[in-house]
Amino acid sequence: MTAIEARSWVGGERHLRVVVVGAGFSGLSVASRLRERGEGDFVVLERGESVGGVWRDNTYPGVACDVPSHLYSLSFAPNPEWDRAFSPGAQIKDYLESVVRDRGLGPWISLREAAWDHDAQAWRIVTSERRLSADVLVSCAGPLTEPVFPDVPGLGRFRGKTFHTSRWDHVHDLTGERVAVVGTGASAVQVIPEVQPRVERLVVFQRTPGWVVPRSDRKIPEKEKRLLRVLPQLVRLYRLRQFAVRDLVNYRMIRRNRVLRRFLEKRFRRLLEEHIGDPELRAKLTPDYEIGCKRVLITNDFYPALAKPNVELIASAVEEVREGSLVTEDGTEREVDAIIFATGFETSESPILSRIRGRDGRSIGEVWEGRPRFHRATTVAGFPNFFNLCSAGTGSGHGSMIWMAESQTAYVMDALRVLRERNLSSFEVRHDVQDRYVRWVGKDLESTVWARGGCRSWYLDEGGRPSLMWPRTMWGFRRMLRRFDAEHYLLRSARLPGWGVERGEAIRA
Numbered sequence: 001m002t003a004i005e006a007r008s009w010v011g012g013e014r015h016l017r018v019v020v021v022g023a024g025f026s027g028l029s030v031a032s033r034l035r036e037r038g039e040g041d042f043v044v045l046e047r048g049e050s051v052g053g054v055w056r057d058n059t060y061p062g063v064a065c066d067v068p069s070h071l072y073s074l075s076f077a078p079n080p081e082w083d084r085a086f087s088p089g090a091q092i093k094d095y096l097e098s099v100v101r102d103r104g105l106g107p108w109i110s111l112r113e114a115a116w117d118h119d120a121q122a123w124r125i126v127t128s129e130r131r132l133s134a135d136v137l138v139s140c141a142g143p144l145t146e147p148v149f150p151d152v153p154g155l156g157r158f159r160g161k162t163f164h165t166s167r168w169d170h171v172h173d174l175t176g177e178r179v180a181v182v183g184t185g186a187s188a189v190q191v192i193p194e195v196q197p198r199v200e201r202l203v204v205f206q207r208t209p210g211w212v213v214p215r216s217d218r219k220i221p222e223k224e225k226r227l228l229r230v231l232p233q234l235v236r237l238y239r240l241r242q243f244a245v246r247d248l249v250n251y252r253m254i255r256r257n258r259v260l261r262r263f264l265e266k267r268f269r270r271l272l273e274e275h276i277g278d279p280e281l282r283a284k285l286t287p288d289y290e291i292g293c294k295r296v297l298i299t300n301d302f303y304p305a306l307a308k309p310n311v312e313l314i315a316s317a318v319e320e321v322r323e324g325s326l327v328t329e330d331g332t333e334r335e336v337d338a339i340i341f342a343t344g345f346e347t348s349e350s351p352i353l354s355r356i357r358g359r360d361g362r363s364i365g366e367v368w369e370g371r372p373r374f375h376r377a378t379t380v381a382g383f384p385n386f387f388n389l390c391s392a393g394t395g396s397g398h399g400s401m402i403w404m405a406e407s408q409t410a411y412v413m414d415a416l417r418v419l420r421e422r423n424l425s426s427f428e429v430r431h432d433v434q435d436r437y438v439r440w441v442g443k444d445l446e447s448t449v450w451a452r453g454g455c456r457s458w459y460l461d462e463g464g465r466p467s468l469m470w471p472r473t474m475w476g477f478r479r480m481l482r483r484f485d486a487e488h489y490l491l492r493s494a495r496l497p498g499w500g501v502e503r504g505e506a507i508r509a
């Protein structure tokens, strides 16, 4: 991988103005905006073999987005070619590759570690191939990249095939096998209907049932796509409508709106009754917490698949894995040939957090200790010239993460403008400002469905607070980040190659 345009070499290291880690939606959003502004002195580091982030890694049968495609796209790269209202993963990956091609974003290298060098006022980055340094580091390493497996004894003892949904083994043929799916979350409800017709027997292990609502999916006819191609404003109109509906419904759900809750619960019950005849199975599939507390599952074919004669739902957590079987907390044991773990991702302990070290040498993970603290979900006190995208504080429940990433991208771009215009070498959010933000957002989070809805979800941090989430509208998030609030930062002027000013005292704007 080569840097898109390296600026200089400092002490044997290649020095760049900006290093972006991760080439998923967020990283490509930042890279595209940098290029638009004529910035060539940056690189995007990617550990994977291609771009795409979660859409490169998640190739399980049935994988698709559950935010409508025109909204689940980059605003500056509208796509009239989406085949379906909710696109399959492969098409989303193709779309991201086309963004790279169309914008000439170049190839990638991989990151091992990054640390802030106070004397040099720069980030030092060690990749698998070389050392780099950068004025500014932007982490776009993704919130859902590291697969999580249940912490149960015997996992290594299982003699059959095991895999996680995000690391699908396409060589292994499940046809005719007895297969277990562990988990009934967002990936499980997509994969189960695809696997069920192929296997002899499917045992689904469910710890907690999810609220399910129908997906208004449809094939987008060629005629409509032609229209979208000639009238790109129409794509924007689709997007606007999808955004307005999502933002309103999502916000009302976060705020525990009773009318919306009743409406969605009614849709859930109708769907359940339509497809599941057995009252015992219906009871197992009915959640005992408030809708919205966990991610609502948007699917039309999950319940029909569960109702098939070769499928069994066991409503108990897996407690042990044996050589040829799984055993649950209620003592049920089922023999299987393969186990598919649809058990989600590491969220609060993401590995990138232990690889980025700030001014005092501690990593973000060490500073946070499982309880994220940040300013405007994007910067962290003690980590100068650093932006953290699509990480803690950005989850919207059912909004588009791309919207959140692009809002943060705007903040990054404005900060770079301020740095350049004011000849600054570093910025670091003030601790008191960060504390104020954390208190403000924390108070708001306390009244949300994530905190009060009576469930445990991956939205919660180790202190049991939904600090991974943003409690207001997506629009509010964008407004908060439309301008870099330099007044909340410690700013330092300096002479660094390319910035052209003297190293100076720490100053407040």
Ligand SMILES: Cc1cc2nc3c(=O)[nH]c(=O)nc-3n(C[C@H](O)[C@H](O)[C@H](O)COP(=O)(O)OP(=O)(O)OC[C@H]3O[C@@H](n4cnc5c(N)ncnc54)[C@H](O)[C@@H]3O)c2cc1C
Residues within 6 Å of the ligand: 021, 022, 023, 024, 025, 026, 027, 045, 046, 047, 048, 051, 052, 053, 054, 055, 058, 063, 064, 065, 066, 067, 072, 109, 110, 111, 112, 140, 141, 142, 143, 144, 145, 187, 352, 355, 389, 390, 399, 400, 401, 402, 405
């Ligand atoms: C199956 C699935 C479906 C989803 N569906 C939706 C949806 O419908 N709507 C929605 O809003 N969100 C959805 N999400 C959430 C999704 O994470 C975000 O929408 C979005 O893809 C995040 O983009 P990103 O670029 O921030 O992260 P990612 O897509 O995760 O990309 C991060 C990239 O960083 C790289 N990376 C990580 N660490 C390093 C390192 N140390 N060095 C170099 N590179 C590194 C990774 O390899 C990866 O390529 C879904 C997630 C999954 C897993």
